[in-house]
Amino acid sequence: MKILLIEDDKEVSNYIIKAMKESGHVIDHADNGKDGLFLATTENYNMLIVDRMLPGLDGITIIKTLRGSGNLTPVLILSALGEVDDRVTGLRAGGDDYLVKPFAFTELLARSEILGRRQAQNENSPLTTMMAHDLTVDLLSRRVTRQGKEITLQTREFSLLEYMLRNKGTIVTRTMLLENVWDYHFDPQTNVIDVHISRLRSKIDKDFDVPIIRTVRGAGYIIKGD
């Protein structure tokens, strides 16, 4: 994946660049708004990571300018401001996701990969069936089968599985599950998500040799690609 990072904080930039490269991505960096906008309009990227507060041009203006000129490259906004209000302004301006500084790198990586992939998916025809190992999910009839055996899932369990399958091969964090499956932005006090996952697992993994959902400790969950 080719990523453009527009960020003026040296320490944060170096860290992201290093970690992204280690994860096998190509990353360009601009340390001010003007250079960033120039790169974003002249080069082709899978996604942009844009800081809100930048010298020259601020992040929101960059996004607005890009969207205004028809550039639909997914943008993840980084911000030190970090409250729901800021999130809304950022997303309204045309950002696709929002991450508050300081953040755990796994969270940034997971979100970036999903954003980059979304773009690829949009270009394909809509999915009707999804598979992982020997598990098949039919999105139209909402049927789940594994090794030919039908598995009955509750609505919420189905949504969880669907979301993870859509992002197969990338880590999904607990916050991402909350935001996308439950559609609430909040800090869970207890790890209720884990209980939901373990319920789902007891249905799709318990009687089989190969687990579909794997835990990435300290980060979240992943359904590995085939």
Next chain:
Amino acid sequence: MPDISSRAIRRRYTKSSSFYIALLFAVLGGLAIVSFSFFIKHYSSEAILYRGQELFDREVKYLNNLGRIPESDPQRLYYILPDGKTLPNDLPEPSKKLENGTLLFDLFATDQQYVGQIRILDNNKTVLIGVNTTDVSHDFYVVKFVALVSIASITCIILVAFGISIFVVNGTNKIADIAQNIMKTGDLSARIEVTSRWDDLSNVATVLNALLDRIQTLVEGVTHMSDNIAHDLRTPLTRMRNQIEDLDSDQIDEGVYHKLIEEADRILDTFNALLRVSRIEKVQQKSRFKAIDFEHIVHDLIDYIEPVIEEQQIELSVQLTSAPFYGDRDLFFQAISNILDNAIKFTPRRGKINIIVRNEDNEIIIAIENTGDHIEKDDLPKIFRRFYRTDKSRSTIGTGLGLSLAAAVVRLHDGKLWAQNTAQGVKFIISL
């Protein structure tokens, strides 16, 4: 409600010292009025003359000694009554007849006033003796007037005393109300309204307001400092967490690795929660307010948290009604979820939790009641404080900020959140 009973702080008017002082005034003034009235009644000119029977006795003695009836003069009137009862024609009808036969005459021609008595002399002549009382009765009118004025002014004093006492009690109650409200809600921005400059209470109010300003600054300073600490430590902590993540698995034991990550996450969670509470309290952000319905929010929340309730084998009963409101959906989800988390934490296995959303008379009530141990009465209002832990909860996990965040969210929406002990356990109530 929190434990501060309104009786303790708000003085009922009839219990106030100013009322007692006014009452004392009324009693003393009443005594004065009664004695003045007694004076007026018993020392009126008629009464004096009634008692002055000997005046006429002396006149009779004088006439008997004289042996004749002298000429009338302005001070004395003497009329012989041939038939013993018919009054002379040149005298007007007596304006008043007293019971002992004393008559009162007003001679309008000379503007003089007389009292008279019909007496029989030694020589069997019947005489009407009149004595001029113009000066005497004039003096008594003056005295009577003064007495009446005194009664009127004492009445005024009593009324004013009650007026002052009402004013003072209202003033002190206003101050007490504000103080109580501050204790109840913790909102230090409230001030006592100062309406005038001349009275002492307004002066006290001004001084108290200045004191509140100072307290507010100090409290804000403390909060601000803890926020700053949290804010400044968040970045290096995140960096540390990222560095732990970066460690190669052959460099470090897997178990230790996860423990470190978990520990870092826990500290970060606490800092984030702390910053969130202050953000909600300080920045009254209402831009995300929109039409919401608690029926849906609570329904979603139950859907989210239900596996935990099931795992704990807690019996959940839910009564939801549509409760439309204008507010922040995510914040309420967070707030109610924090309260429910707390309830689950303190409900024993196989206990019960009851959730109610009610919408009656323009008031929305969201109540979460669990079976379990009571909260100490003293602790009830304190559990919403930051990092406050009751003795029983000290060992449980959590940031110690869940309920303060819930309280901040409810306050942001001008609602009330409180906890109370019930027959079976503890009930948390949000009222909007």
